Amino acid sequence: MNLNAIAIANIKRRKAKAAFVLTGLLLAVATVVALLGLRQAVSFNMIHQLEQYGANIVILPQSDSLALSYGGISLGGVSFDVRKIHEEELQQVYTIPYRQNIAALGPVVLGVVSANDHDVLLTGLDFETTPVLKPWWRIHGATPSHEDQVLLGAEAARLLGLASGDTLRIENSDLIVSGVLEPSGSQDDQLIFTPLPAAQRILGKEGQISMAEVAALCHGCPIDEMVAHIAMALPNTQVMAIQQVVESRMQAMDHFETFAYGVCGVVIVVSGLMVLVSMMGNVRERAAEIGVFRAIGYRRRHVMRIIFLEAGILALVGGALGYALGQVVMRLTLPLFTIGDAQAMHHHGGHGDPLLPVLAVGLSVAVGLVASVYPALMASRMDPNEALRAI
Amino acid sequence: MSDIIASGLTKQYGQGSLAVTALDNVELRISSGEFVAVMGQSGSGKSTLLSILGALNTPSSGTLTVDELDIYSLNQDQRADFRREYLGFVFQSFHLLPYLNVLENVMIPLAVIAGSRRNKEEKALAALAEVGLDRKANRLPSEISGGEQERVAIARAVVNDPPILLADEPTGNLDSRTGAEVMDLIGRLNDKGRTIVMVTHSEENARHAGRILRLADGRFVDV
Structure with a gap:
């Protein structure tokens, strides 16, 4: 028995809440992966088209x-x-x-x-x-x-x-x-x-x-x-x-990039808020449990570690699933954004970037952990006496 | 030796004209291995006294010393370490975690100390054997009776072998027969040398103690 086991057991017990956090992170990562993949594929496609544009x-x-x-x-x-x-x-x-x-x-x-x-x-x-x-x-x-x-x-x-x-x-x-x-x-x-x-x-x-x-x-x-x-x-x-051709195409690409980054930013913030709200609710519901932890000798950092472990595990799973979903979404939507061989574009898009899965999971874990800082602090600052009396 | 010495303990809630004095200049000495029952009406201050003795509630004034340690001069982490090493808590509402089985509940205090899983399991099973529940180690709290849940809570309180056990109405949620079993168990723990401080309303339960303290309006009336 260690803190990991407590965190995993709590996730299993609160399946609906865990699913909510996981879904938020999964959708955020899927959106980011799909948009970044599309951006790369569209960029490659545009360059490819420019090369074929003629004189x-x-x-x-x-x-x-x-x-x-x-x-x-x-x-x-x-x-x-x-x-x-x-x-x-x-x-x-x-x-x-x-x-x-x-x-x-x-x-x-x-x-x-x-x-x-x-x-x-x-x-x-x-x-x-x-x-x-x-x-x-x-x-x-x-x-x-x-x-x-x-x-x-x-x-x-x-x-x-x-x-x-x-x-x-x-x-x-x-x-x-x-x-x-x-x-x-x-x-x-x-x-x-x-x-x-x-x-x-x-x-x-x-x-x-x-x-x-x-x-x-x-x-x-x-x-x-x-x-x-x-x-x-x-x-x-x-x-x-013939600069005009190149520049207008590149400008269109810049607009798409700005749009993609903007949507990614909004989605990340929204998913972070989902994690924050869910984890705060989780901490409030578990006041007595946290009171018991503190009463039997858990330090504040032990309580924080349980909250971070829960968020980190969910974020890890959400990131991996989100990456997979993002790849599927990108594969399905790629033909709408590119001209020519969509599979070739896909290969040169997100799928071709070996860092993207690492970045996707890293992003999910970072969002999950950052959004859990306040709930974890709140949990660690709970007065054990008050927490136990509240029952 | 784990003598508990409280000197001039006062606890006030609120401020100014709204202040309520829960404990008023309490002096107390509990010797190592002693079994003390604290009795009193609701609002007499007994739960406040227990929480202060448990290093959970900072007094407004006065000192609490255990093994020559001035408990409330310690910082939060040091106090947590003190609770882990010196104290076992038995709560009236058991406070078992419903998503962990009996064995895992007993192992909770061991989760933050070094040691192999096997060693921790052996300790937890020994504690469960002490309360007669080692055969129900894999059950969830919802799958055992109230009396058994209280015994699991006692096993959790003693699993890391603390010298002091603090019990808050340990039979409050149990029928009389089960309550008597739990009191016998607490008595046996005292027989093995543990200091026990128990808050109770029950005269019958208090008779298991070697000394009974009565609180009224935050003061001992009969020490």
Whole structure:
């Protein structure tokens, strides 16, 4: 017989009250585990999506020009001394220190052509890079696999009255429409795409490109440094990061984190109050028992230890069960918060963090013990004489 | 030797004009091995005297000395240690813990002292054998009679072999036959050398004591 045995026996006797404390801690830990796990998984998912978002760096010819466009309406522009980019120069991009973070490099050549009596913007691309650079593309048909094939933007196809398999005459070449893009709301809807060499030939820009797009893997890579390094490697170009995309995504992530931490804080405080109220009730109900303990020679710290042992045991069990429940809740709700492979996200979320179970149980025990400090002090300060007379 | 010497013990509850004097300048000496019964009407101060003798209730003035220890000059923890080493309490309402079995109830005082579980169990079983309940060690308090519960409380009071036993109306909740059995048991404990101080209303029970003290209005009227 020791104090542990007394604490365990009392827990077994007061099952309903023990269940109340245990449930409070279990729900708190489950909520914290689920939210932190979701936060990690969503964060990983967002980074993963960012990596798949497409081009996040653009390389343009250096010029002294001001773009005169607003909200998609172009009013032309004033350009001075536009320098050309030669296709072979682009390979310099692969000399930068962070070259392993470059997922794709896509040269683009642009030019206005006449197609079926309409002026349209012809875009030459390396279609091998488009799955990385333009992952949002959905195509009815196929991407061009030969130089005599063409891919139409949705709006361009509508205006020209063409569908997959039709023939389009551009300048003096007959090209077969291999596919049509689904409307995306982007400038791509207005364009006609051909393989880069075909466009260079039609536009008379052999070996030249108008711009290039770079998809950089941003998880753990400093995008600003990559931009600077590319600019140094290509001195006659303007290199820019599409910061807005990254920052808005990160801001959304920050909001979710703040929300998750806020909910965790509230839940922890509420569960602590549940433990406090329950343990105080427990102590009041056991006044006579505590009086007997004190009368037969228990020191104040012995009485406190019984209260802490009870709270600690319940918190330990509540923490372990709460962790398990939190994992289940996270697994069930993960598909609502992430895009793509939820299981993979889960693996990179809470489940993948070996410290989380330790933190979950530690949190539960800490909340249980801290909330029991006042009840334990109250119990230890009970006057044994008063406690025994109260019966 | 565990002589109990009370000198000038006074206990007042409340303050000013509302103050009630429960004990009034009580002088008392109880020799080691003595069996003393304290009698008196309700409100005469006998329970207050017992709680002060039990180091549970600080007197307003006066001193209590046991084995030359000035009990109320000790701090709370030292007083708890004194109770554990010197005193056994037998309460009128038994105060057994309902969620522990008979053996575990008897072992409660041993839970805070060093020793193996086996050793503690042996001590508790010996105490239960002394009161004739070793065969009911695994029963819960609710599964035994009132007289047996009182005997369990006595076993708990003596399990760590204290020299002094303080009993507050030990037969108050028992029928006369069971009460007589309990008094015989207390008498046997005194025969083995324990000092016994018992508060009682019963003249019959008091006759088991070697000395009877009568309290009225906080003073001994017949020492």
